[in-house]
Amino acid sequence: MSAAEDLQDHPVPQARSTHPPDALANTLPPLMCVDPPPRGACRAPAVPTARGPNHEGVSCIEGVAQPPVAANEPPSAPLPPQCPSVEATDPDGRVYEGNLLFDVLVYRSLRARQMGGFALNSRDEATLSTLEKSLRPTEEQLAKSGRRNFLRFDTSDIDGIGLSRPGQPVVEAGGTVDLGGGGICIRTGLSMEAGDPVSVHVSGHGEDEHRTVVLSARVAWSREGKIGLMFAGGPSWS
Numbered sequence: 001m002s003a004a005e006d007l008q009d010h011p012v013p014q015a016r017s018t019h020p021p022d023a024l025a026n027t028l029p030p031l032m033c034v035d036p037p038p039r040g041a042c043r044a045p046a047v048p049t050a051r052g053p054n055h056e057g058v059s060c061i062e063g064v065a066q067p068p069v070a071a072n073e074p075p076s077a078p079l080p081p082q083c084p085s086v087e088a089t090d091p092d093g094r095v096y097e098g099n100l101l102f103d104v105l106v107y108r109s110l111r112a113r114q115m116g117g118f119a120l121n122s123r124d125e126a127t128l129s130t131l132e133k134s135l136r137p138t139e140e141q142l143a144k145s146g147r148r149n150f151l152r153f154d155t156s157d158i159d160g161i162g163l164s165r166p167g168q169p170v171v172e173a174g175g176t177v178d179l180g181g182g183g184i185c186i187r188t189g190l191s192m193e194a195g196d197p198v199s200v201h202v203s204g205h206g207e208d209e210h211r212t213v214v215l216s217a218r219v220a221w222s223r224e225g226k227i228g229l230m231f232a233g234g235p236s237w238s
Contacts, residue, residue, distance in 0.1 A: 069123055079106065080105040080106060082205045083160075083205050083213065084158055086158050090151055098134075100153055104135070107128065107131040107135055109235055114128065151180050152179070153178060157176055158179070159205075160204075161202060163190065164199045165197070177226060182230060183228065183229050184200060185228050187225055187226050189225065192227055194220060194221055195219060196218065197216070198227075199214050211238060213236070
């Protein structure tokens with residue numbers, strides 16, 4: 001599997017992300033640990049993406065204290081803004097324990113940095129490894145889904161999702177159908193064809209409500225008021 005295929009739902013060619021490499025260099029105050037992590041909390045999802053210094057100066061992943069990053073390691077990657085929580089179930093009907101949207105953004109950010117040649121510290125590598133297990137199908141699930149590289153989770157509607165074509169304003173989406181590490185299915189009245197480039201805009205939540213995350217994507221299919229999108233590269237945010 002090539003590096004480009006690794007971040008896609010299906011291993012087909014995609015355009016490279018239009019976001020410059022430094023778009024990933026956004027900064028955000030460190031995530032405070034919560035033990036145990038509250039269900040669906042964006043700042044400390046049950047899937048161990050939560051990291052940052054606690055009162056003892058160490059970080060936690062899923063409520064387990066980890067030693068600080070060594071002085072000779074790269075700094076931790078910046079985290080996306082807070083985002084809306086979403087109820088999600090996998091193809092086997094199991095509820096996703098955590099904030100799926102936030103986890104997808106963290107995963108794609110870390111994976112894009114790694115694939116772009118940025119070194120990850122041991123803490124970020126552990127987070128990435130855990131999210132790989134949460135977002136990728138098992139061998140049994142892969143046999144059922146065919147060539148899909150990522151699980152798709154049925155979701156409740158996610159607030160604050162919008163779409164835009166190159167050079168055009170953002171249009172609010174009509175709702176979300178499913179979401180995974182490689183893409184998203186959205187209800188929309190927009191007329192699009194397979195291969196069309198599009199940007200997915202995610203409005204921040206809580207203290208980050210004035211911030212926006214943008215994911216480049218391409219249309220995989222369009223029918224009956226729905227479009228299936230494949231993400232291309234990592235997210236950027238402002």
